[in-house]
Amino acid sequence: MGRRSETPRKGDLREQALLDAAEELLARTGLERMTVEDIAKGAGISRGSLYFYFGSKQDVLAALVARTMVAIREDAARAAKDTDTPPDRAVERALQHTERMWREHGTVMRAAVENAALNEAVKRSWEETVEAFAEAMRHVLVRAGLPDGEGPTDAGALARALCWMTERSYYRAHGDDGDTLDRATRTLREVWLRVITPQQQP
Numbered sequence: 613m614g615r616r617s618e619t620p621r622k623g624d625l626r627e628q629a630l631l632d633a634a635e636e637l638l639a640r641t642g643l644e645r646m647t648v649e650d651i652a653k654g655a656g657i658s659r660g661s662l663y664f665y666f667g668s669k670q671d672v673l674a675a676l677v678a679r680t681m682v683a684i685r686e687d688a689a690r691a692a693k694d695t696d697t698p699p700d701r702a703v704e705r706a707l708q709h710t711e712r713m714w715r716e717h718g719t720v721m722r723a724a725v726e727n728a729a730l731n732e733a734v735k736r737s738w739e740e741t742v743e744a745f746a747e748a749m750r751h752v753l754v755r756a757g758l759p760d761g762e763g764p765t766d767a768g769a770l771a772r773a774l775c776w777m778t779e780r781s782y783y784r785a786h787g788d789d790g791d792t793l794d795r796a797t798r799t800l801r802e803v804w805l806r807v808i809t810p811q812q813q814p
Contacts, residue, residue, distance in 0.1 A: 627665050629655040631679055634672045639719040643673065643727065674733035677724045680717045681741040684710070688741075692748035699756035703804045706749065710782060711797045718786040725783050746775040756808035770807060777803070 633654030637646045648669050652662040666672045687709050691702055714721060728735035746768075753767035754760045760767050778800050785796040 626655065626657060626661075627675075630657070630662060630665060630672065631676050634676050635717070635720055638676075638723060643669075643723050648672075670727075670731050671733075673723060673727060674731055674737065676720055677734050678737045680713070680720045680724075681737050684713060684741050685744050688745040688748035691745075692751045695755065699752050699808050700805055702752045702755075703749075703808065704801060706745070706752075707778070707797050707800055707804070710778065711793050714782045714786050714793060722783060722786055725779075742775055742779055743772070746772040749775060753808060758808070774804060774807065 630651055634646070634651050637650055637654060641650075646669065648662055649659050651669070651672060652659045655662070666675065687706070691706055694702065697705070724734050724738045728738055750760070750768045750771040753771050758767040758770065759765075763769065781796050781800055782793065785792040
């Protein structure tokens with residue numbers, strides 16, 4: 613049997629071009645003012661051709677969010693499998709990666725948060741990604757010595773609370789100057805490390 617070519621198909625390239633155009637427009641005009649016609653024009657295809665790939669602007673947003681979430685899920689998978697990196701360093705890496713994603717794709721991630729209630733696909737993609745990261749960080753907390761139980765103070769519950777706190781903190785920081793994201797990372801790092809580092813009793 614012949615070896616399957618790994619070269620992207622023309623349709624895949626067009627779909628990626630549409631998503632690239634949508635992300636650029638999202639940053640420039642915002643979701644409300646962005647139109648299907650503008651997306652198609654930015655990708656160099658006709659409006660009619662766009663409907664071969666997506667049924668609406670909301671479908672484009674859902675696909676754009678899903679594409680962005682892939683990188684976060686991949687990082688979560690690596691964190692869950694990595695048993696060599698010390699827990700404090702694993703936390704730092706996770707926060708650095710998350711900050712970088714907000715810097716590079718913040719308009720998409722912000723749109724995901726703000727449109728989750730209106731778009732079920734966006735909501736599902738976003739929530740599943742945060743939960744996947746929480747599960748990965750549960751492994752990190754367990755390696756740090758926290759109990760791996762089902763209680764409200766065990767690793768799973770703490771990881772979930774910390775990850776949703778992290779999501780909200782970066783969302784609030786995005787849109788301000790670059791120092792705000794950096795400050796958010798430093799604050800979040802302190803919170804995470806206080807959880808995984810045993811505190812001296814008075």
